[in-house]
Amino acid sequence: MGSVHEWGRSLMGCRLRSTGVSGFVAIARLDGTPVDVDAVERAVSVITHRGPDGRRSLVDGSVALAHLQHRTTPWPTGFPLQDGRVLVTGAARIDNRAALRDRLGPFDDPVSDAALVLAAYRQWGRACPVHLVGAYAVAIVDRAADRVFLARDHAGLRPAFLARTADRVAVASDIEPLLALEWVTTAVDDGVVVEGLVGAASSAARTIYADVDRLPAGTSATVTTDGIERRRHWRPEAIDPLDLPSDRAYEVGFRELFDRAVADRCRGPAVGSLLSGGLDSSAVTCAAAGHRSQIPTYSLGFDATPVSDEREYARAVVDHVGARSTVVDGDAPGPFADAEAMLSAVGRPIRGNTTYLHWRLYRAAAADVDVVLGGFGGDAVVSHGLGRLTDLARRGHWLGLARELRARAHHRGESPWRRLYTDAVRPLVPRSARRLARRLRDGDPIERLSPVIDRDRARAVAWPDRLRQAQVTPSPLATHRERQVAGLARPNWQFDLEAANALGAAAGVEPRFPFFDRRLMAFCIGMPADQSLRDGVSRSILRRAVELPERVRDRHHKSSLAPAYRRALVDEREQIRQLYDTTPDALWRYLDRDACLGALDRAAEGPFPALTARVYRPGMLAAWSHHRPDAPKH
Known part of the structure; x- marks a missing residue:
């Protein structure tokens, strides 16, 4: 058995306000030679901010595992853990704990996330991610099988990066620990840099560093001396369509899953909610208020730019549920005022142009809470349902299409003819025709997407070809469901979730996003399109199933940041x-x-x-x- 070392624990009941989400590092020598313990220490030292509640390491010959803990759940994380010839570390919050305990138990109380993950691996082997619901990134060293097994949750809520050579592999929750290893260079991937300048991504696996890969969301990987084998364990395109007997059944089903998703994320010593006043964050806050009395909320205020301000809607939610409200100044400073701190946390150029506002909210929330909920992802998961209009047009259901277009135009105060072109006709135009039209109108695609890119460099990395790979726009004949799945498959979701995780850790709070609950996502993907778009009202199921203030429920426009x-x-x-x-x-x-x-x-x-x-x-x-x-x- 390996030796376990534990140090740096905080006093019982004392919360340190300088750090947030847990992190981990795993290094394994595939040739069986002893691991360099000093190298592990160097790797861990660059992410000590992730471990306010203690740091544990396990060293056993050719394997070294470390976990930096921020305890935000009532049960222990338990990483790293060894059971015979199997060792595991990672960062995880397992939500289907009761089901796993019943299937895999008995366990000693309180059962840790690590014990559940290891038991799931013992039972199902490399198929275990299918049975894990929650947010996780784990590294399992199986000496009996001579392999290192890696897994990341369906949405990428917990980051996992890896570097490897023929005889070793290193995995971490952040890029920086890997760059601290002497055999990992800081060489930059020019193609990823160019993609970042236009906000696209041809691969979820590549990072800005040529020697460091990302384990994509919903993917597992097996590393052996023969190489690496990746498998997808989350396949939203394979989810069976739902066929419930009534609208009421869909509303009840959605409400139960949404409430469970929020309740699972309300577990923790102190929980707050980000509240913009939009439909998603309002729904999360209203549901959370059923589990947390007087839940603290954090909203942005824009006195200098009132057109971006949504405090009137946020106040309606606060009054509706009796929450506490903190308003954070959104006007100043701008995205570059804290760029050094944000870049230090994320480890790469930050793509999201309003990420600085989330950073400001995380820092404000960290003064009061350990966990903050957010409505991020609601648009894509629940879906606006606009693919239904294309479905109606393609099938020749003209009366139904006209009815939906008139209602949608009425709600949005727009011409029905504009909605006909935008929502029904334009999506049916073949992509090749749209590309040709853009080329004739805008000229060089490099000039159109980013006029400041050096064109020679862009062409040197085959940027036009990479751009086509990065475009996941579905076929004009795609159904509503296919469009929804394609939208959720965009790598930028993972990048944004990684940034939220890293910035939360640096600010001192753990962000959690109920709309990315796997069970809720499966339900929304399986729903018929008319549950998303009904009578011209987008995201109809959310408005019908969740109790919201009327002022928020009936709004059809959102202020622009x-x-x-x-x-x-x-x-x-x-x-x-x-x-x-x-x-x-x-x-x-x-x-x-x-x-x-x-x-x-x-x-x-x-x-x-x-x-x-x-x-x-x-x-x-x-x-x-x-x-x-x-x-x-x-």
């Missing part, structure tokens, strides 16, 4: 200019310096299209180039 973001970004243009002036020359392999500087000047003159592509993403890449971990190896 774009004006506030634009104002903040323009105010920071001199800071971005200074980043450009001091940026290493290597950055200009990817960007046209004159175009970047010209975009800053034009942004100051008034409304300016493609601000994210022309200013935000290049500026964030420049900021990352200042803070990337490129120090010499030990």
